[in-house]
Amino acid sequence: MTETAVDITCNRKFRLTMFCGVILLLFSVSVAISVGAVSVPLHVVWGVLINKIAPDTALQTWSVGRESIVWEIRFPRALLASFVGAGLGIVGASLQAVTRNPLADPHLLGISSGGAFGAILALLHTGMFLGLLTVPLFAFLGALGATLLVLAVSRFASATSADRLILAGVAVSFIVMSLANILIFLGDPRATHIVVFWMLGGLGLAQWSQLLYPLSVLVICGAWLWVNAPNLNAMTIGDETATTLGIPVARFRLMIFVTGALITGVMVAFSGIIGFVGLMVPHIVRMLIGGDYMRVLPASALFGAIYLLWSDIIARTIMAPEDMPIGIVTGLIGGAFFVWLLRQRNT
Amino acid sequence: MKPAGLIAEDISWAPRKNLPKLLHPVSFEVKPGQVLGVVGPNGAGKSTLLRMIYRYQAPTSGRVLVGGEDIWAGPPRAAARKVAAVLQEQPGAFGLSVREVVTLGRTPHRLGYSTPGAADAEIVNNALDRMELRHIEFRDLGNLSGGERQRVMVARALAQQPQLLVMDEPTNHLDIRHQLEILSLIQSLGLTIVVSLHDLNMAAEICDAVLMLQDGHCRGFGAPEDVLSEAQVSQTFRVNAWREVLSRSNTEHLSFHLPD
Numbered sequence: 001m002t003e004t005a006v007d008i009t010c011n012r013k014f015r016l017t018m019f020c021g022v023i024l025l026l027f028s029v030s031v032a033i034s035v036g037a038v039s040v041p042l043h044v045v046w047g048v049l050i051n052k053i054a055p056d057t058a059l060q061t062w063s064v065g066r067e068s069i070v071w072e073i074r075f076p077r078a079l080l081a082s083f084v085g086a087g088l089g090i091v092g093a094s095l096q097a098v099t100r101n102p103l104a105d106p107h108l109l110g111i112s113s114g115g116a117f118g119a120i121l122a123l124l125h126t127g128m129f130l131g132l133l134t135v136p137l138f139a140f141l142g143a144l145g146a147t148l149l150v151l152a153v154s155r156f157a158s159a160t161s162a163d164r165l166i167l168a169g170v171a172v173s174f175i176v177m178s179l180a181n182i183l184i185f186l187g188d189p190r191a192t193h194i195v196v197f198w199m200l201g202g203l204g205l206a207q208w209s210q211l212l213y214p215l216s217v218l219v220i221c222g223a224w225l226w227v228n229a230p231n232l233n234a235m236t237i238g239d240e241t242a243t244t245l246g247i248p249v250a251r252f253r254l255m256i257f258v259t260g261a262l263i264t265g266v267m268v269a270f271s272g273i274i275g276f277v278g279l280m281v282p283h284i285v286r287m288l289i290g291g292d293y294m295r296v297l298p299a300s301a302l303f304g305a306i307y308l309l310w311s312d313i314i315a316r317t318i319m320a321p322e323d324m325p326i327g328i329v330t331g332l333i334g335g336a337f338f339v340w341l342l343r344q345r346n347t
Numbered sequence: 348m349k350p351a352g353l354i355a356e357d358i359s360w361a362p363r364k365n366l367p368k369l370l371h372p373v374s375f376e377v378k379p380g381q382v383l384g385v386v387g388p389n390g391a392g393k394s395t396l397l398r399m400i401y402r403y404q405a406p407t408s409g410r411v412l413v414g415g416e417d418i419w420a421g422p423p424r425a426a427a428r429k430v431a432a433v434l435q436e437q438p439g440a441f442g443l444s445v446r447e448v449v450t451l452g453r454t455p456h457r458l459g460y461s462t463p464g465a466a467d468a469e470i471v472n473n474a475l476d477r478m479e480l481r482h483i484e485f486r487d488l489g490n491l492s493g494g495e496r497q498r499v500m501v502a503r504a505l506a507q508q509p510q511l512l513v514m515d516e517p518t519n520h521l522d523i524r525h526q527l528e529i530l531s532l533i534q535s536l537g538l539t540i541v542v543s544l545h546d547l548n549m550a551a552e553i554c555d556a557v558l559m560l561q562d563g564h565c566r567g568f569g570a571p572e573d574v575l576s577e578a579q580v581s582q583t584f585r586v587n588a589w590r591e592v593l594s595r596s597n598t599e600h601l602s603f604h605l606p607d
Contacts, residue, residue, distance in 0.1 A: 100439045230462070233443060234451050238436030244401045245507070246427030246455035290487075291442030294462070 014289050014299075021302040025082070028309040032078040033070055035313055037321040040066055040074075049075070072208075080206035081312045082305035083214040084267045085277055086222070089304020091260040092278020093285075093296050094225050097232040098253045099165050100239075102283065103338075106264040107275035109169030110146045110176055114261070115268030117180040118142020119198050124187030136213055136269035143265030146176050147257045201272035201327030203312055210270065217266045221259050222301060229293035232256075236291070274308070274327050276334020281307055283341065350539040351414030351429065351510035353377040353400070358409035360395050370395045372409060373565040375558055377539055384554035384571070385543040388584055391560040393543040394515060400541055401432040401513045413511050427455035431509035433500045435516055438488060445491070445499050446484040449474055452506025471506050478502040478532075494525030501532065514542040518549065547601050551575050559583055575601065 033045045047058040048070040095104040118138035128134045154168040234242045285299040315324045357372040370392040377383045398404040418426040453467045478498040518526040544550045551571040559567040561583045567574040580588035587604045
């Protein structure tokens with residue numbers, strides 16, 4: 001009897017965490033819309049949102065200018081922050097399982113650099129010959145290319161074991177970043193300010209018309225990862241043990257890497273490189289609700305979204321009215337977290 | 348869980364087609380419910396041999412038959428329902444609980460993407476009870492002692508309901524008490540077991556048959572008292588081995604001495 005009792009407590013803890021997370025997410029979105037160069041009171045934020053969903057429900061006490069700030073600029077930005085944060089969170093969690101390294105992160109494995117390389121190539125050299133989709137598509141191809149390069153390098157160096165895969169990722173990350181720098185060097189110097197945006201990350205380009213791409217990638221890939229949660233659990237024990245459980249380890253790892261590249265590539269295309277989200281969020285989630293990927297994945301998505309919303313709030317307020325690139329904020333917080341983690345592991 | 352027999356037919360392994368073999372063709376048979384010990388110095392090919400049996404490295408030649416069927420002929424999942432392995436891999440710090448790790452044993456029995464049901468929970472409970480892990484089933488695996496963790500890994504293998512269990516150096520890094528516990532466990536499971544061991548006296552005590560390897564060659568296969576002879580052990584391990592009788596327990600014991 002006791003074990004079922006504990007089991008229920010375990011589930012209850014998860015549900016409670018997710019419930020609080022959803023409340024916190026709604027609150028964070030509201031705050032993210034409210035703060036900025038022009039401060040909009042929370043009741044106005046909710047009024048605008050309610051009226052957009054069900055017209056004429058709330059009494060309009062605000063100006064048209066305020067409404068367009070809330071609806072046209074800040075709401076899509078908050079949604080993009082949520083999607084990118086959720087996406088990077090689940091990619092980090094999944095990569096950590098298949099590399100069996102709790103420090104794996106799309107940034108550390110060179111996937112983000114590949115995405116930035118693709119985006120820079122499109123922005124500075126090829127032009128938008130495929131229309132608006134050029135940059136996201138190139139970012140994805142760049143991320144995928146970097147991923148395949150990591151896998152090829154690990155094969156070439158006979159370093160297919162999980163821990164050496166990380167080293168292969170770091171090596172590829174350096175190479176791809178250098179190639180991206182060559183592209184910047186060869187490109188039109190007047191256009192390099194656009195590139196700085198991709199390198200440092202920012203959510204300022206969010207538009208309603210483009211939100212569908214990150215959302216659909218997040219939903220489809222997230223669902224696929226979630227049905228594979230039991231296999232991700234098995235991968236954390238080790239390659240050989242996972243094999244004896246009937247999992248085709250090499251193929252499964254490749255599929256996770258490609259899925260990770262797809263999510264990261266699309267997110268990088270709309271937000272630039274935002275590091276350390278995938279490293280930090282799953283860690284905190286595991287401390288809260290344990291290590292089962294059935295729970296870790298949805299919780300990483302939720303808390304990744306909340307984390308990036310608050311990072312964006314900090315980025316927009318700390319040097320207001322200037323927007324600080326969000327990658328600087330996540331880099332500072334992530335780096336400090338890394339140091340704290342090292343200390344935790346020693347004690 | 349009905350134990351199945353194991354037959355290895357001329358299995359050999361090389362890293363690549365044209366490279367020299369690390370394990371030369373070896374054949375042996377283990378009857379259902381028997382324990383086979385694999386012994387030999389470091390680099391003899393013990394792990395290589397075991398990897399072909401738990402379907403991790405495909406044999407360059409030969410067949411591995413479990414219950415009469417070639418485990419390399421079918422899909423990995425089919426083999427995983429028959430052969431479980433307790434390996435030396437240390438799980439990463441991912442916060443999985445003891446119960447969650449043991450439940451992983453049900454993976455090859457899952458239908459499609461279904462999650463474990465009540466029947467699986469019952470099997471997991473039995474495995475936990477058998478390994479006396481019930482009181483710590485919700486503890487984080489990362490916070491357990493080496494002996495407890497090894498028991499969790501055995502429980503996970505039992506939850507897999509295999510017909511054959513492969514164990515790679517199960518007593519490594521354990522203190523004496525936990526070593527003895529694992530050994531008495533191996534004897535009590537009633538499964539067909541292939542186990543690699545460093546300690547020859549342990550092998551003599553718990554195994555029905557012993558396979559001795561050296562530099563990828565089989566140096567003997569048969570009853571422990573035949574294979575673990577003074578001459579054989581001395582030659583294979585490059586030591587002087589003496590078979591002595593312990594005065595207190597009146598049992599035979601191998602002692603080892605560096606040659607002059």
